[in-house]
Amino acid sequence: MIRISEAESRVMQVLWQHAPLDAEAIIRALAEHNDWHEKTVKTLLNRLLRKGAIHAERDGRRYLYSPLLERDDWQAEESRNLLERAFDGRLAPMLAHFTRHEKLDEQDLRELRRLVEAIERQHDDDKESP
Amino acid sequence: MIRISEAESRVMQVLWQHAPLDAEAIIRALAEHNDWHEKTVKTLLNRLLRKGAIHAERDGRRYLYSPLLERDDWQAEESRNLLERAFDGRLAPMLAHFTRHEKLDEQDLRELRRLVEAIERQHDDDKESP
DNA sequence: CAAAACGAATTACAAGCGTAATCTTTTGCT
DNA sequence: AGCAAAAGATTACGCTTGTAATTCGTTTTG
Secondary structure (H helix, E strand, O other), X not given: OOXXXXXXXXXXXXXXXXXXXXXXXXXXXXXXXXXXXXXXXXXXXXXXXXXXXXXXXXXXXXXXXXXXXXXXXXXXXXXXXXXXXXXOOOHHHHHHHHHHHOOOOHHHHHHHHHHHHHHHHHHHHHHHOO | OXXXXXXHHHHHHHHHHOOOEEHHHHHHHHHXXXXXXHHHHHHHHHHHHHHOOEEEEEEOOEEEEEEOOOHHHHHHHHXXXXXXXXHOOOHHHHHHXXXXXXXXXXXXXXXXXXXXXXXXXXXXXXXXOO
């Protein structure tokens, strides 16, 4: 399982949004919010390459980079990690925590309801086909 | 804001459950699940001390350690961090993610329902007293 | 063609981390 | 009193990370 660092993940975010991109485009995209030197981004790209998190394909004198590690998988990995590390792997306390500490909007609410329904359905299925 | 590492957080977990404890008790508690040398745990305790995450009080020839950093605050910190890093700070996608990737049990379900109700009430309040 | 410019690859370097080993101080025991 | 055992303090060491700078190879350009 590929582990990427905080800074590396910023680079991935860019690639997850549009890919393939060449180094210059990535640097530009990152310059807006982070404040990294061009060389820094190049280093991160290299490390991501070595880790197998991205792929580089030659295009003339430059490379085009694309993600290999999938965003969804990475999110799953990171979420699971937090769950284990901080909440003993139990989701309920984590959810409770979010209720207490984050302000939720309409969309969050809709998402929560869908969650509840999904679980109910899932539990019903379990009963029907044992 | 105090930043503690993965390994350090294991030590904190022990102290959050029972404190104060002396080094030996902490080492014993950790030996069960991790597989750390006594010296390793001592190092971690020292680092936590320097970071101000715990407090040590002399008791005869040894120290009794207690947490200073609160568990709830740490959880909040870590959760927020994940939310920002991995989900652009938006809760809904994160919740959706959990639906798709984690198996939820009865207790999670109850917790979720309570959550939904709490939020609905909260939203109603907003409407009534603008 | 020689030099400059650009992109990529290699190297740098301090701080943090995981994982201890060694050193120092205190103290209980003979 | 002298020494071994125990607890804590200091030091170690290789790896990762954040943050670049330097070097190398290839084009482009005067």
